[in-house]
Amino acid sequence: MFSFIKKYVETVAHGDIYGYVAMGLFGALFIWMLWFALRADKKYISELEELPFNDSSKKN
């Protein structure tokens, strides 16, 4: 079923395509996370960054 893909990746003489795929994937992931990080609610972010200080210990 995927023999056309197999044939393609086995006969590529140069690896340029892999570089482009890699950069494309990273670009997509980066923009996705950047979009979330910039749009994230300030209150929500404040709650998260306070987590190390709410360890519920009775002694610390």
Add this chain to the structure above:
Amino acid sequence: MEVEKFKYDNRIVRNFAYASFLWGAVGMLVGLYIALELIFPQLNFCRYATFGRLRPLHTNAVIFAFVGNGIFMGVYYSLQRLCKTRMWSETLSKIHFWGWQLIILLAAVTLVLGITVSKEYAELEWPIDILIAVVWVIFGINMFGTILTRRERHLYVAIWFYIATWITVAMLHIVNSIEIPVSLIKSYSVYAGVQDALVQWWYGHNAVAFFLTTPYLGLMYYFLPKAANRPVYSYRLSIIHFWALIFIYIWAGPHHLLYTALPDWAQSLGTVFSVMLIMPSWGGMINGLLTLRGAWDRVRDDVVLKFYVVAVTAYGMSTFEGPMLSIKSVNAISHYTDWTIAHVHIGALGWNGFLTFGVLFWLIPKLYRTELYSRKLANAHFWIGTLGILFYAIPMYWSALTQWSMLRQFTEEGILKYPNFLETVKAIMPMYYMRAFGGFLYLSGALIGIYNLIRTAQQGSFQAEEEAEAPALEKTYEAHHGEHWHRWIERRPVQFLIFSFIVVAIGGLIEFLPTFLIQSNIPTIASVKPYTPLELEGRDIYIREGCYLCHSQMVRPFREEVARYGEYSKAGEFVYDHPFQWGSKRTGPDLAREGGKYPDSWHYNHMDDPRTVSPGSIMPTYSYMLDKDLDTTYTAKKIRVMQMLGVPYPKGYDAVAVSDMEKQALGIQASLKKDGIQTSEKKEIVALIAYLQRLGTDIKAENQKTVASAQ
């Protein structure tokens, strides 16, 4: 919601803390010893104390024992508190702790005995590899059990780093350790040559990334805000920094193989991603340092913060230097010289070492409900350690530039100005003295620190069970209207694990698939033949003694290297090399074209005492090989394993391998006799000579054939 009472398990944290600093002292002491061996070769006084055997002991002890136990100490402490729950299973915690210490002990014993697969930072033989996998899975089950039974809905960024560390280290360890056993203490990598090199440095680089960096970033995100008593500078930055870092890091492995026989496209890919890596790395550094905004005055008095500041700064320096070293023209200088040694020690001594000590100085007084025994001693440790880092690193940079510039100098007539590699080694000896002094300082600081920690523990009372309370996690959670996918995944550790795995696996897959699938990447060379049984046995001795730690087998396509060593290396030369022996550092010359350069008797005398044939050499003596009989118990099986791996020995060759070996050995014995050396053909030295005399000769034969046909 009803508040639940529970207790944090501090015992496991304390145990890992003790193990960390005790193994740390051992690892650093061995480091100092091998630094001295490079100055005083007499210190290689027996086969168990040679540089080739102790160097892996040093790296393994520091990485997996000092830093490894440091990671577990920090994870067990912070995970319980960030999840507001006790560790899921005390039994698994104990198995993890003792299992890890057993691995370290087995590593120490086997490495000293010369039992190694010769892959840097993954030297341990297959039974220990399996044990590592089992203990790592136990750690993972306990960690995920804790996360799944938590009382805090959201996973703090430190936990993301722990999850990514766990899954990636598991992947790296399993893929790189696939070996076919010959016996309980001997195996061969399933990969050969270029493919083995790619897999190994994918592992090797990411051992740095996912064992020495990501878990420590997790610790930084927890312990630095705690010590500074203020939240991390930018949580938003940590989100971007985390995903970008784990995605990019995994691609960077090929920068360890620039200008080698690795296909050019893979080298370029490694370079591009390595250069990009500076952004997420500095995202972490900036986030760490800026967490101290408005609290810099406290750094003057708070020794813990001092350690953190130097640690994070060292991280920033290393992660600036790393991308720079991945640029081909810079890499041409750094690779095989002491520059790489300086680079890794800035990271290991500064980032890992100082962060570990910072955490210990904060944690031990807390666990023992007391104050630090002596601030003066802690400050002394800090300053002696900092000076130690400088005294270590600066001479190594100096040494690298000196040696590189000497190695590439030509006379006006166009011949090498320093044709003898040893001349360059003699020139850098003063730097080796200074490096050893730097190591001595760092170790002295660490010993002061350990004394301080022990006295702190003695003056306090240990709190094994720390009481805590928190409301149970509500079963139902109303998602925020229109919430982003990331907010959703932050509450779901299993999905987080799967997504992290996908992100890190992409890089490995895209780099490996073409290298393994595209035939044109590794063109075969007709004259390259499998090793004879005697050469194979000799090669195993070469591996056992860790020769690859000082001698490369990779001639790069530079004028000075071709002039010094011969024809540059081709991918097709290594197709039967299970495992590859390219090396990563040249304390001695490259050996890729060693075959036929010297007579057999030269090698015999050189192994007996290197200084008789190379005055001033710093190589250990291997005179015991002259007396030790070669063990041929597994020769036939080794041939069968090689056949399984695709090495084209004729069918049934294993049955005649030993007799073939004896014939070749008798030839070497006769050659030695001609030069006045009487020895038995059964000695180890004969096998080693056979291997050394074979190196590079396939290509020489091919070249002679080509010249003859042209004439």
